[in-house]
Amino acid sequence: MKISLQSQLVALLGLLIGLSIFSVLGFRYFKMQDLQTEVNLLSQASSEINHAQTMQEQWLTTLDLFLNDRQSYLAQGIDNQTKQLIKKYGEITAFANKTATSNNLEQLLSTINQGTQKLAFAKTQDEQQWNQFIIESDDLTEQLLDAADALSISIKEEYAQRETALSESQSQLVNLAFILLGVYLVTSITVGWWNSYTLVKPLEQLSHIAREGIKSSTDEDPKLKIDKGPTEIRQLSESLQHYSTGLKQQQRKTEKAHKEEQQTRQQLSTVMDTAPSAILSTDGAFNVLTLNPATEKIFGLKSENIIGQSLSRFIPALEQHKEEFSKLTDFQTRSIKGAKELPVEISSAEFHSNGKTQYLFMIRDVSRRVAQEKKMKNLNEQLVQSEKLASIGQLSAGVAHEINNPVGFVKSNIEVLSDYFDTFKDYMSAINKLSQSTSQEITEEQIQDLNDLKEELDIDYLVEDSLEIFGSSKDGLERVCKIVEEMKAFSHVEKDEQQPEDLANLIEQAVSLTANEVKYKADVQTVYGKLPKIQCWRTKLLQVLINLLVNASHAMKERGYIRVKTYQRDDNAIIEVLDNGCGISPENQKSIFAPFFTTKPVGQGTGLGLHVTQSIIAKHGGEISVKSKVGAGTCFTIVLPIAGVIAETSEDLGVL
Known part of the structure; x- marks a missing residue:
């Protein structure tokens, strides 16, 4: 049998027994309550009957006075007393349920009262009539007294019977309650024993088997299954x-995993011991707790001199990064205190152990990588310089032409000035000859001859023209100087420092240097927005602009235009170089910034121009992008931070 069914049967049995007990006790209790109510009513009726008898005696006294003394005024009192008695007997019979007796008493009282009222209010009082009424009233009064006594006796006898019955009912109820309680207890004990036998015993057996199975140290599975008992x-x-x-x-x-964990711990310990990087942990105050052998090597100290000490004592540069230890990634510094100077890289992570915050640090010796980066940086600078020289070589013919033009007309001006000088020389000789004359006075004829010579030689024109020639020669020479200075500045290897520069001036210089290369293929248009000076490397940014202008001119199959536009967007300066040349195909746009990628014929391009351009823009902390459509043209967009970027100098890395 299932425990659920067994429990339901036991519960149902208990419910039935309880309901039976409560039904029997309830029935007997309510019956006793009915008796108690009757006894209470009869007791009240018995008390009221005594009061009625007192009233009855008063009524009889008043009636005797009326009949003996024939005092008519007492009739009204008799009438009132009669009504009160009738009411009282009505109440008593209501309590005692004696309606018939009450009706008889009321009838006798009414008859006597009617006779009394008739005699009292008669116009004449006949002696015979009075005597006859006295006889009748005595008879009626005797009947009244008998009926009242019978009512009293009846009520008292019934009260005694009901009180006896109530006492017996109470005694029976108590005895029945004890009997039923005993039956209930016996039934409960029996059911409990049966329930214990059918439920507890199998559970104790199962618990015993389970305990024995737990105590067993064998590797066999414990036998806990039992065949007897509830389902x-x-x-x-x-x-x-x-x-x-x-x-x-x-x-x-778990045991297998524990063994594997021990093996993993052993392997991890081996890795920690053989790791080339310093690995150490600190508490929340950054005091060193544990470390691996590589830490001693990198720090140049024994472990006992490191453990318990603050990590910032050995790496002072970390002091300013204490608030960022939980997210410190690839922090670089150039030396470790207590060891020879070497560059290291530090990473950290926050973790919690036993509810306490701790930090894990990994310190890597990056001296070899730094040397390689330095070498790569030098190579990159050489690459940029080589590309710059290539650009200079490409521009040299145009620059030479730009220099040759002013030099040519300066040479021509000098030849003209040489002829003018011969004329001035002749004129001056005439003046000197006149000034050396022995005559005390210069005659008007001599002055006229000198003026005629001046007009003949056109000295005034020559002087005016000479001033113009000198001015144009000066402009030409200044143009030559400007071109030379621009080329000198462009080819110069500048220091690794950013300077505030006006983008418009840089663009004008780039346009000037590329003028001879571009002017035969396109018209250059410049649109300058309102921009502050930006922090940049001047010659590198100039190289970018020259590259883009030359590339744009090479993209022209027919004469077109190149538009250079600048404006500000948020904290960035924007440069757009737009042309209406042949455009770039989508396939080539994907590789346009890759090194050594070129669409030009062999020998006409290195494929490094746009790669170097992208590198320079990236060094400025900016971006360069391209949009192009074949046959419509190309637009290169450069985004540069106005504030520039912080150079990676030794101060930035924090020398200890």
Whole structure:
């Protein structure tokens, strides 16, 4: 049988027994309550009957006075007393349920009262009539007294009977309650014993088997299944059997995992001991707790001199990063205190152990990488310089032409000035000859001859023209100087420092240097927005602009235009170089910034121009992008931060 069914039967049995007991006790209790009510009513009626008898005696006294003395005025009192008696007897019979007796008493009282009222209010009082009424009233009064006595006796006898019955009912109710309680206790004990035999015994057996199975140190699965008992207990034993089997298997897996964990810990310990990087942990105050052998090597100190000490004592540069230890990634510094100077890279992570905050640090010796980066930086600078020289070589013919033009007309001006000088020389000789004359006075004829010579030689024109020639020669030479200075500045290797520069001036210089290369293929248009000076490397940014202008001119199959536009967007300066040339195909746009990629014929391009351009823009902390459509043109957009970027100097890395 299932425990649920067994429990339901036991509960149903208990419910039925309880309902039966409560039904019997309730029935007897309510019956006793009815008796108690009747006794209470009869007791009240008995008390009222005594009061009625007193009133009755008063009524009889008044009636005797009326009949003997024939005092008519007493009739009204008799009438009132009669009504009161009738009311009182009505109340008593209501309590005692004696309606018939009450009606008889009321009838006798009414008859006597009617006769009294008739005699009292008669016009003549006949002696015979009075005597006859006295006889009748005595008879009626005697009947009244008999009926009242019978009512009193009846009520008192019934009160005694009901009181006896009530006492017996109470005694029976108490006896019945004890009997039923005994039956209930016996039934409960019997059911409890049966329930214990059918439920507790199998559970105790199962608990005993389970304890023995737990104590067993064998590797076999414990036997917890039992064959006797309720269905649920047998099912419970089967479930426990499955659970214990699974628990045993889990125990085997846990032991296996523990062994593997020990092996992993051993391997991790080996890795920590053989790791080339310093690995150490600190508490929340950054005091060193544990470290690996590489830490001693990098710090140049023994472990006992490191453990317990603040990490910032050995790496002072970390002091300013204490608030960022939980997210410090690839922080670089150039030396470790106590060791020879070497560059290191530090990473950290926050973790919690036993509810306490701790930090894990990894310190890597990056001296080899730094040397390689330095070498790569030098190579990159050489590459940029080589590309710059290539650009200079490409521009040299145009620059030479730009220099040759002013030099040519300066040479021509000098030849003209040489002829003018010969004329001035002749004129001056005439003046000197006149000034050296022995004559005390210069005659008007001599002055006229000199003026005629001046007009003949056109000295005034020559002087005016000479001033113009000198001015144009000066402009030409200044143009030559400007071109030379621009080329000199462009080819110069500048220091690794940013300077505030006006973008418009840089663009004008780039346009000037590329003028001879571009002017035969395109018209250059410039649109300058309102921009502050930006922090940049001047010659590098100039190289970018020259590259883009020359590339744009090379993209022209027919004469077109190149528009250079600048404006500000947020904290960035924007440069757009737009042309209406042949455009770039989508396939080539994907590789346009790759090194050594070029669409020009062999020998006409290195494929490094746009790669170097992108590198320079990236160094400025900016971006360069391209939009192009074949046959429509190309637009390169450069985004540069106005504030520039912080250079990676030794001060930035924090030398210790």
